[in-house]
Amino acid sequence: MPMHEANRMLRLPPYLFTIVDNWKREVRAQGMDVIDFSMGNPDFEPPPHVTAALREALKMKGIHKYSKWDEEIERNLRRAISKWYFERFAVELDPDKEVLPLIGSKEGIAHLSLAFLNNDDLALVPSPAYPVHFNGVIMAGGILYNIPLKEENHYLPDFSTIPRETTRLSKLMFLSYPHNPTTATCDLEFFQKTIHWGQDKNIIVAHDLTYSDIVFGAKKAHSLLEVKGSRKFCIEFHTLSKSYSMPGWRLGFVVGNRDILASIAKTKSYVDFGIFRAIQYAATAALTGPQGYVKNLVTAYKKRIDYFIDGMNRIGWKSKKPSATFYSWHRIPQPYHQLTSMEFTEILMRETGVAVAPGTGFGEQGEGYVRFAMVVPEARMKVALERIQKFLTQKV
Numbered sequence: 445m446p447m448h449e450a451n452r453m454l455r456l457p458p459y460l461f462t463i464v465d466n467w468k469r470e471v472r473a474q475g476m477d478v479i480d481f482s483m484g485n486p487d488f489e490p491p492p493h494v495t496a497a498l499r500e501a502l503k504m505k506g507i508h509k510y511s512k513w514d515e516e517i518e519r520n521l522r523r524a525i526s527k528w529y530f531e532r533f534a535v536e537l538d539p540d541k542e543v544l545p546l547i548g549s550k551e552g553i554a555h556l557s558l559a560f561l562n563n564d565d566l567a568l569v570p571s572p573a574y575p576v577h578f579n580g581v582i583m584a585g586g587i588l589y590n591i592p593l594k595e596e597n598h599y600l601p602d603f604s605t606i607p608r609e610t611t612r613l614s615k616l617m618f619l620s621y622p623h624n625p626t627t628a629t630c631d632l633e634f635f636q637k638t639i640h641w642g643q644d645k646n647i648i649v650a651h652d653l654t655y656s657d658i659v660f661g662a663k664k665a666h667s668l669l670e671v672k673g674s675r676k677f678c679i680e681f682h683t684l685s686k687s688y689s690m691p692g693w694r695l696g697f698v699v700g701n702r703d704i705l706a707s708i709a710k711t712k713s714y715v716d717f718g719i720f721r722a723i724q725y726a727a728t729a730a731l732t733g734p735q736g737y738v739k740n741l742v743t744a745y746k747k748r749i750d751y752f753i754d755g756m757n758r759i760g761w762k763s764k765k766p767s768a769t770f771y772s773w774h775r776i777p778q779p780y781h782q783l784t785s786m787e788f789t790e791i792l793m794r795e796t797g798v799a800v801a802p803g804t805g806f807g808e809q810g811e812g813y814v815r816f817a818m819v820v821p822e823a824r825m826k827v828a829l830e831r832i833q834k835f836l837t838q839k840v
């Protein structure tokens with residue numbers, strides 16, 4: 445029987461990371477050792493007190509039941525998120541109305557579009573961006589307006605370039621700083637400008653703050669909700685995947701405007717049964733327990749970044765050190781710069797076994813770049829650098 449996927453699925457761009465995964469599988473099958481920088485999938489262990497809390501939770505009565513909004517474990521998690529936000533950003537949140545735990549922030553981001561976009565409603569999405577920001581819009585039937593993020597503008601959007609009619613027809617806008625994949629950061633002034641721009645527009649502004657903890661040096665990442673007036677039309681996504689190296693646990697959350705959150709919760713209630721209680725219990729331990737882990741994690745990523753970028757600069761593939769996130773964003777190097785990022789990713793993988801993420805996996809403005817995720821220990825980075833050096837000098 446012929447299978448016909450829904451039109452909304454056919455409108456999705458090919459998921460380039462699946463193609464990269466297939467190449468990885470192919471070269472491994474040929475006996476090549478793959479060094480995998482392609483996915484932002486943390487390789488560190490979560491904090492021991494969090495895994496201990498998970499083990500403890502597994503012994504609790506009723507822990508395997510469906511999750512219930514008003515029971516203790518769930519309420520404690522919402523309170524923990526609210527307290528964490530206050531301590532971190534001095535933002536006060538009502539734990540029952542302005543906090544919504546998610547099965548990973550990716551799930552919530554996709555459900556936001558589903559909750560608010562009618563067929564052919566416009567959404568403003570920066571390019572490049574984390575893929576679910578645009579793919580969620582397409583799956584919901586919406587139309588994308590890409591706001592280009594340019595290196596010369598420090599990868600910040602220029603709102604004045606968006607046509608007035610486009611703005612009028614838009615229902616949703618995504619932002620995310622510190623930014624994946626470019627590693628760009630922004631200051632509070634940019635968020636103030638965003639709120640000033642958005643206050644009379646009837647557009648939901650969704651900020652993805654996944655990398656708030658992974659910032660190097662004295663600067664701190666800000667919450668969009670720090671800005672006065674933001675609560676009227678803004679929400680913010682967060683996750684425990686990166687700060688506590690718990691990506692497979694699937695624990696994220698969204699905070700901010702209560703009506704927007706209620707609509708996401710309503711959408712979710714038709715699809716899922718919430719988060720496994722044991723994970724909620726352990727996530728509460730992560731947010732309320734000692735935070736030394738996060739500090740050490742940031743130091744460990746910084747050490748990797750310094751090692752890797754120093755090495756890349758030494759072998760002639762020049763780039764600046766990022767000031768946040770655990771990625772590095774590189775222009776395709778000179779001898780190969782005529783290739784697309786997909787072509788370059790494939791050739792690099794087939795010749796060296798080094799897997800990276802192609803820039804166009806993050807949208808069309810990612811063309812000309814590839815992203816390395818620092819989820820590889822330094823000993824393996826050393827091998828990768830040697831292989832890349834050989835690969836680059838062969839071509840010259």
Ligand SMILES: Cc1ncc(COP(=O)(O)O)c(C=O)c1O
Nearest residue numbers: 548549550574624654683685696
């Ligand atoms: C910017 C951004 N948002 C969201 C996510 C998804 O995180 P989660 O594991 O919470 O779904 C990621 C994961 O890489 C990300 O980089």
